[in-house]
Amino acid sequence: MFDAFGSSALLHQAITLLCFIIFGVALFGVLVKKNLFNIFLAFSIAEAALFLFFIGNHYAAQLQAPILFEGLSRFDPAVMVDPLPQAMILTTIVIGIAVLALALTFVIRYYKLTGHMRIDEMDELGEDR
Amino acid sequence: MNLKRTLALSHLLTGLLVSVMIIALLGTLRLLTPPIDTIGETLLHINAQSTQVANAVTSVVTYFRGLDTLGEVSILFLSIFGVALHMQHSTRNLFGAHDTLLQIGAQVLFPLIVLFGVYIITHGHLSPGGGFQGGVIIASAFVLRFLAYGDHYEPSARLLTLSESLSGAGLVLLGVLGLLLGDRIFAQILSLGTMGTLLSGGVIELVYLFVGLKVAAEMTLLSQHFIKARDV
Known part of the structure; x- marks a missing residue:
């Protein structure tokens, strides 16, 4: 699918640009949105941008997944991608889900306590608006 | 200001x-x-003789970085613990659809989805997949039941708690056994087998089995807490 890119440097630059755009969308959401749910959704979009960045930058054209199946008989770094970033991103995805669930629970608790979940209406600490 | x-x-x-x-x-x-001579290349080189596992990502997750996976599972457990502390439980299902067609479809699909999840877990060292992915697939079968049966369905809390705690204890036990019998935590204490067969990899398949059970139980509990939250 990515063979049209030819050189992997060009591919990596394209992936970096794309991830920067997605991260910018997420940053916009975090800074501009007022609803707490939307803010945590934007955080999870930023996570997705980071996952794409890590996985994409360790892929090069014509490389296979690091799994032995028909056609591959031994582990060779010349034809296989690096397994370490994939394993680390697998860990990060699970931790991201756990943290997102806990954050949404706190949002629901906050909504039950106050009746709203907009950050510009928060005045629990008694600051003047 | x-x-x-x-x-x-x-x-x-x-x-x-x-x-x-x-x-x-x-x-x-x-x-x-392009990175030159990374850790991943070394891991790929030693993977064949030290683990006999066809999927290199699985061997990195469960064997070379086994302690990391233990920490990850405990983070997941702590997060579910926090969710269970803060969500007020009720018997009313917020998302239940009382649809006969969906109920019959859930009856047919539930065992198939669970079987597919078990397949993904047990073949995690041969093909793409593993404990986390298979566990989430099994949890999705329970979510389908929640959607189909509405208020009338409640998974057995004892079964969920038992499978979660037993698999967590089994995971810690495997790590400690590796520390006692082998040279490090999650060390290889079983026979390796031959690469490409179902019983290859020794301790790696057991680790993924425990992780899959734990993730399935925890994700089911998590979705239950959100689906059956008390009305706001």
Whole structure:
């Protein structure tokens, strides 16, 4: 699918640009949105941008997944991608889900306590608006 | 602090942040070079003789970085613990659809989805997949039941708690056994077998089996807490 890119440097630059755009969308959401749910959704979009960045930058054209199946008989770094970033991103995805669930629970608790979940209406600490 | 000054300050900070990120992006684009001689290459080289596992990502997750996976599973457990503490439970299902067609479809599909999840877990060392992916697939079967049966369905709390705690204890036990019998935590204490067969990899398949059970139980509990939350 990515063979049209030819050189992997060009591919990596394209992936970096794309991830920067997605991260910018997420940053916009975090800074501009007022609803707490939307803010945590934007955080999870930023996570997705980071996952794409890590996985994409360790892929090069014509490389296979690091799994032995028909056609591959031994582990060779010349034809296989690096397994370490994939394993680390697998860990990060699970931790991201756990943290997102806990954050949404706190949002629901906050909504039950106050009746709203907009950050510009928060005045629990008694600051003047 | 008046509104105008706060607005100007936040705009200034945003502009500063964006410019720093653009500078970092330009630097990254310029400095991109193919990595040479990474840890992953070494792991690929020693994978064949030290684990006999056809999927190198699985051997990295469960064997070379087994302690990491234990920490990850405990983070997941702590998060579910926090969710269970803070969500008020009720018997009313917020998302239940009382649809006969969906109920019959759930009856047919539930065992098939669970079987597929078990397949993904047990073949995690031969093909793409593993404990986390298979566990989430099994949890999705329970979510389908929640959607189909509405208020009338409640998974057995004893079964969920038992499978979660037993698999967590089994995971810690495997780590400690590796520490006692082998040279490090999650060391290889079983026979390796031959690469490509179902019983290859020794301790790796057991680790993924425990992780899959634990993730399935925890994700089911998590979705139950959100689906059966008390009305706000």
